[in-house]
Amino acid sequence: KQEVTQIPAALSVPEGENLVLNCSFTDSAIYNLQWFRQDPGKGLTSLLLIQSSQREQTSGRLNASLDKSSGRSTLYIAASQPGDSATYLCAVGEGNQFYFGTGTSLTVIP
Amino acid sequence: GAVVSQHPSWVICKSGTSVKIECRSLDFQATTMFWYRQFPKQSLMLMATSNEGSKATYEQGVEKDKFLINHASLTLSTLTVTSAHPEDSSFYICSASATYSGRITDTQYFGPGTRLTVL
Numbered sequence: 001k002q003e004v005t006q007i008p009a010a011l012s013v014p015e016g017e018n019l020v021l022n023c024s025f026t027d028s029a030i031y032n033l034q035w036f037r038q039d040p041g042k043g044l045t046s047l048l049l050i051q052s053s054q055r056e057q058t059s060g061r062l063n064a065s066l067d068k069s070s071g072r073s074t075l076y077i078a079a080s081q082p083g084d085s086a087t088y089l090c091a092v093g094e095g096n097q098f099y100f101g102t103g104t105s106l107t108v109i110p
Numbered sequence: 111g112a113v114v115s116q117h118p119s120w121v122i123c124k125s126g127t128s129v130k131i132e133c134r135s136l137d138f139q140a141t142t143m144f145w146y147r148q149f150p151k152q153s154l155m156l157m158a159t160s161n162e163g164s165k166a167t168y169e170q171g172v173e174k175d176k177f178l179i180n181h182a183s184l185t186l187s188t189l190t191v192t193s194a195h196p197e198d199s200s201f202y203i204c205s206a207s208a209t210y211s212g213r214i215t216d217t218q219y220f221g222p223g224t225r226l227t228v229l
């Protein structure tokens with residue numbers, strides 16, 4: 001069964017800093033990988049979706065990369081802002097199912 | 111964009127009662143809907159996959175008789191927590207896989223979640 005791990009579990013950075021969130025998965029035969037943002041007590045907001053044939057996706061200050069062979073994905077956030085504070089989840093897609101990581105709780109300090 | 115709603119957004123009930131949670135795709139048809147559960151400080155765990163017009167497929171360890179799932183139409187799936195107990199208190203999130211012109215897209219659209227507290 002697919003296992004998804006995210007490191008670090010929590011991260012606190014000063015405003016303006018660039019940062020990287022990591023996601024690793026055990027089964028490389030994935031269909032896609034998606035990064036989500038979750039605010040406390042709220043549902044999920046999709047940030048970036050990377051197909052298995054792609055190596056990266058960009059949206060604004062966010063850039064996600066995918067290395068299937070090594071079972072890794074990174075989410076790069078440039079020039080972090082206090083509004084970026086949230087929990088970030090990566091999810092690996094196999095068919096129509098997602099296997100979620102444990103999340104990284106990000107706090108951006110003004 | 112595609113929108114998925116859940117109702118209610120939060121519910122408090124007494125132990126032993128049953129609670130129904132609705133998941134609706136508002137502007138698209140969803141042949142497949144998924145139900146997840148999230149305990150505090152933990153990630154989402156898939157509970158079951160719901161296909162319109164057929165029985166749900168439950169993940170290992172999820173009690174079928176306790177978590178009743180009905181997907182009666184292409185826009186509505188319901189999760190009923192029967193005889194709820196305090197350990198069922200959790201955040202329940204649904205998602206829907208969109209179908210356009212008969213093709214299943216890659217993206218799942220997530221609802222805002224339902225906070226269930228069982229006293």
